[in-house]
Amino acid sequence: xxxxxxxxxxxxxxxxxxxxxxxxxxxxxxxxxxxxxxxxxxxxxxxxxxxxxxxxxxxxxxxxxxxxxxxxxxxxxxxxxxxxxxxxxxxxxxxxxxxxxxxxxxxxxxxxxxxxxxxxxxxxxxxxxxxxxxxxxxxxxxxxxxxxxxxxxxxxxxxxxxxxxxxxxxxxxxxxxxxxxxxxxxxxxxxxxxxxxxxxxxxxxxxxxxxxxxxxxxxxxxxxxxxxxxxxxxxxxxxxxxxxxxxxxxxxxxxxxxxxxxxxxxxxxxxxxxxxxxxxxxxxxxxxxxxxxxxxxxxxxxxxxxxxxxxxxxxxxxxxxxxxxxxxxxxxxxxxxxxxxxxxxxxxxxxxxxxxxxxxxxxxxxxxxxxxxxxxxxxxxxxxxxxxxxxxxxxxxxxxxxxxxxxxxxxxxxxxxxxxxxxxxxxxxxxxxxxxxxxxxxxxxxxxxxxxxxxxxxxxxxxxxxxxxxxxxxxxxxxxxxxxxxxxxxxxxxxxxxxxxxxxxxxxxxxxxxxxxxxxxxxxxxxxxxxxxxxxxxxxxxxxxxxxxxxxxxxxxxxxxxxxxxxxxxxxxxxxxxxxxxxxxxxxxxxxxxxxxxxxxxxxxxxxxxxxxxxxxx
Amino acid sequence: xxxxxxxxxxxxxxxxxxxxxxxxxxxxxxxxxxxxxxxxxxxxxxxxxxxxxxxxxxxxxxxxxxxxxxxxxxxxxxxxxxxxxxxxxxxxxxxxxxxxxxxxxxxxxxxxxxxxxxxxxxxxxxxxxxxxxxxxxxxxxxxxxxxxxxxxxxxxxxxxxxxxxxxxxxxxxxxxxxxxxxxxxxxxxxxxxxxxxxxxxxxxxxxxxxxxxxxxxxxxxxxxxxxxxxxxxxxxxxxxxxxxxxxxxxxxxxxxxxxxxxxxxxxxxxxxxxxxxxxxxxxxxxxxxxxxxxxxxxxxxxxxxxxxx
Numbered sequence: 001x002x003x004x005x006x007x008x009x010x011x012x013x014x015x016x017x018x019x020x021x022x023x024x025x026x027x028x029x030x031x032x033x034x035x036x037x038x039x040x041x042x043x044x045x046x047x048x049x050x051x052x053x054x055x056x057x058x059x060x061x062x063x064x065x066x067x068x069x070x071x072x073x074x075x076x077x078x079x080x081x082x083x084x085x086x087x088x089x090x091x092x093x094x095x096x097x098x099x100x101x102x103x104x105x106x107x108x109x110x111x112x113x114x115x116x117x118x119x120x121x122x123x124x125x126x127x128x129x130x131x132x133x134x135x136x137x138x139x140x141x142x143x144x145x146x147x148x149x150x151x152x153x154x155x156x157x158x159x160x161x162x163x164x165x166x167x168x169x170x171x172x173x174x175x176x177x178x179x180x181x182x183x184x185x186x187x188x189x190x191x192x193x194x195x196x197x198x199x200x201x202x203x204x205x206x207x208x209x210x211x212x213x214x215x216x217x218x219x220x221x222x223x224x225x226x227x228x229x230x231x232x233x234x235x236x237x238x239x240x241x242x243x244x245x246x247x248x249x250x251x252x253x254x255x256x257x258x259x260x261x262x263x264x265x266x267x268x269x270x271x272x273x274x275x276x277x278x279x280x281x282x283x284x285x286x287x288x289x290x291x292x293x294x295x296x297x298x299x300x301x302x303x304x305x306x307x308x309x310x311x312x313x314x315x316x317x318x319x320x321x322x323x324x325x326x327x328x329x330x331x332x333x334x335x336x337x338x339x340x341x342x343x344x345x346x347x348x349x350x351x352x353x354x355x356x357x358x359x360x361x362x363x364x365x366x367x368x369x370x371x372x373x374x375x376x377x378x379x380x381x382x383x384x385x386x387x388x389x390x391x392x393x394x395x396x397x398x399x400x401x402x403x404x405x406x407x408x409x410x411x412x413x414x415x416x417x418x419x420x421x422x423x424x425x426x427x428x429x430x431x432x433x434x435x436x437x438x439x440x441x442x443x444x445x446x447x448x449x450x451x452x453x454x455x456x457x458x459x460x461x462x463x464x465x466x467x468x469x470x471x472x473x474x475x476x477x478x479x480x481x482x483x484x485x486x487x488x489x490x491x492x493x494x495x496x497x498x499x500x501x502x503x504x505x506x507x508x509x510x511x512x513x514x515x516x517x518x519x520x521x522x523x524x525x526x527x528x529x530x531x532x533x534x535x536x537x538x539x540x541x542x543x544x545x546x547x548x549x550x551x552x553x554x555x556x557x558x559x560x561x562x563x564x565x566x567x568x569x570x571x572x573x574x575x576x577x578x579x580x581x582x583x584x585x586x587x588x589x590x591x592x593x594x595x596x597x598x599x600x601x602x603x604x605x606x607x608x609x610x611x612x613x614x615x616x617x618x
Numbered sequence: 619x620x621x622x623x624x625x626x627x628x629x630x631x632x633x634x635x636x637x638x639x640x641x642x643x644x645x646x647x648x649x650x651x652x653x654x655x656x657x658x659x660x661x662x663x664x665x666x667x668x669x670x671x672x673x674x675x676x677x678x679x680x681x682x683x684x685x686x687x688x689x690x691x692x693x694x695x696x697x698x699x700x701x702x703x704x705x706x707x708x709x710x711x712x713x714x715x716x717x718x719x720x721x722x723x724x725x726x727x728x729x730x731x732x733x734x735x736x737x738x739x740x741x742x743x744x745x746x747x748x749x750x751x752x753x754x755x756x757x758x759x760x761x762x763x764x765x766x767x768x769x770x771x772x773x774x775x776x777x778x779x780x781x782x783x784x785x786x787x788x789x790x791x792x793x794x795x796x797x798x799x800x801x802x803x804x805x806x807x808x809x810x811x812x813x814x815x816x817x818x819x820x821x822x823x824x825x826x827x828x829x830x831x832x833x834x835x836x837x838x839x840x841x842x843x844x845x846x847x848x849x850x851x852x853x854x855x856x857x858x859x860x861x862x863x864x865x866x867x868x869x870x871x872x873x874x875x876x877x878x879x880x881x882x883x884x885x886x887x888x889x890x891x892x893x894x895x896x897x898x899x900x901x902x903x904x905x906x907x908x909x910x911x912x913x914x915x916x917x918x919x920x921x922x923x924x925x926x927x
Contacts, residue, residue: 544927559921561920561921561922561923561924562925563887563888563889563892563925564889565887565889566889566892566925587927588885588887589885591838591840591926591927592836592838592840592841592885592887593836593838593884594836594838594839594840
């Protein structure tokens, strides 16, 4: 009989390889955050460790211990408390890597795994996404496998292991990991959910949002940022309705747009109602995006500014979720808007006035004026580069550069309309978004930032988009979807608790109340029950157990110390004994030859059992 | 034991021998197991119960050469191994092989030999070779020793220590024949003459082939674990002074494999081992005090070990 064995040497290599993998898993989570030097060092030390391992040369442990202590001191050399975390993680990374250099007994391996786990844990301080779950699973499987292997070798004192056994160990490791995951899922309920780092150490660039003041050319920085601003769960609607309103600007001083603090108007709005849920990523500003034109946001601590802007009273430090209602195809009727929608900057260039007059020379109606302005602006180039500047950037845009981004288009149009006596304003927000059919949501990125114009014509506010840009790239559907699910499941759990956390900085106020204890207890109970049920199902499915159950009906019970044949000797009458013997023979043949109980085999055994059972009935 | 044997060849041998050795079926099966598992057999019994008949019958039917050593206290090692004698005609020393240079060797009343002779014999059994005057002679294959000892007449004997007994794979006793069997013997008279005329059913090569086949029988880890549980239980039991050695464990596996082969199976079950335990274990353990018989202690230990599956 030929058995494949893995020798001692190969096992050592195997363990070492797994350990390197385990070390690399947390490293993959942090390498973008820590300094390049440390990353390079980590990789180099790992490579050296592989080399040394192959050459069977080990750095003495005493030397490694001294080095580790030095690394521990290293973060304390940075006096600034904000910078404390990152150096600590870097030090941990280095300690982990040099651990790989030494001679590795069971103790050293355990140290490596512990350090790796610590590092993975600390990586969540920097960044936490759904990939964390993947890393955790891999880490669990590998660590458990390796510990099982070490324990197996130590307990059996054997120097080799058959591949079959190794695969079995892998199975066990996987099983343990999978079973322990529901338990570890509990941590998500117990720990505060943090899609944003627990401690903001300024590594994650805060996402730029719309502020109540926008300098011309300021939106570009947002447009160049491709990070996700929000996801909106709603049905798919026509692309032309996809204007996400954030803030309405009414005052322009020649260089920047501003929002009047307490402008209040009560328009009469009608249209097609639509409900949706927004998952807003953390941002630096408190204005909440809504689909144009918003009716209401259902979230505590949000106040309405004017009719169309919503502002959170708390800093948005985490992903938040809110429901909202809007009108698409809105009709916004207002009797007479305030006169400041006609205000022009004080030192306003006459050249623009002349140009406007020229464009709208033969316009009789307001509609005609709008049409002429739009057609004139369509001659201009849309560009994010080489933006107009100077004291009067609008003039620069219209007469010199003749190219710019939405800000210039929208500003120019709004000013021209005001010159012609049409009340107008500029709205900041996002346009478009890609729809994810799997998740049923729109994904809006910072690069979708946009400015457009609203003009009061015929007693209604109407939307005009002079830049008319629609530029969308394809999104990686699956990964975004997983990300979305992670966010909505992990974050959805208790929004109010999150808001409480957001409001009160002291995290101790989150009560680890009875509910949590109950949840843990119930979860443990459920896991325990599932275990029991699985074991029970396996048991009653096992043909041998069934066999003993049937024989018990006949009045024959097997003692633990009895072999199957010994048990058989007690059985009578002969007819039953013969049938029982057939079963035992078939079972033995598989069991004592260490063969697998295949489906066919179990089927055969079942048939034999049925025969024994028939004896019972007759 | 005999009714479960299904291997045609073995069954042939047994049923053939049964005619000449009335009421000794178990002894026949056990000796065959000992032969085919490459072990040696110790028979502890009273004189006149047919030990010699059994051995001769085995040697005849298996077509093996037979040697006999009758042990006495003045028996010398060279009486067993043979010695070199000066030949006047050739002027050279000539090796005269002793009775041990045979396939089957009956060592009668081994406990009457002096320890020196005993150890020379056991040495030869273990090494399967003898060294005389610096020259080494290989013992013929297959090589099988059946030793007997008388449990009653202990005066002037040198009982084998347990460590030496360990070298015998099995210890059995033939016992008195059943009433009918004994009556039959008395009626027909001794069958010794007929036994010498037995026709062989097997030859050396075939025996060696079967021996090797038996070693290939599959022994599951489950059974091995159970055996180890049993070995450990004898070692930790407080009624037992000396527990079972690893060699005893090996003896269990080898003989169980042979029994499984006899039963026409290519795997070992715990029952195979269990059946043989009484013959393999009792001469290898020493009880702390004479609580009870060794058999009872072993049985009570087995009662407490759960058998797979």
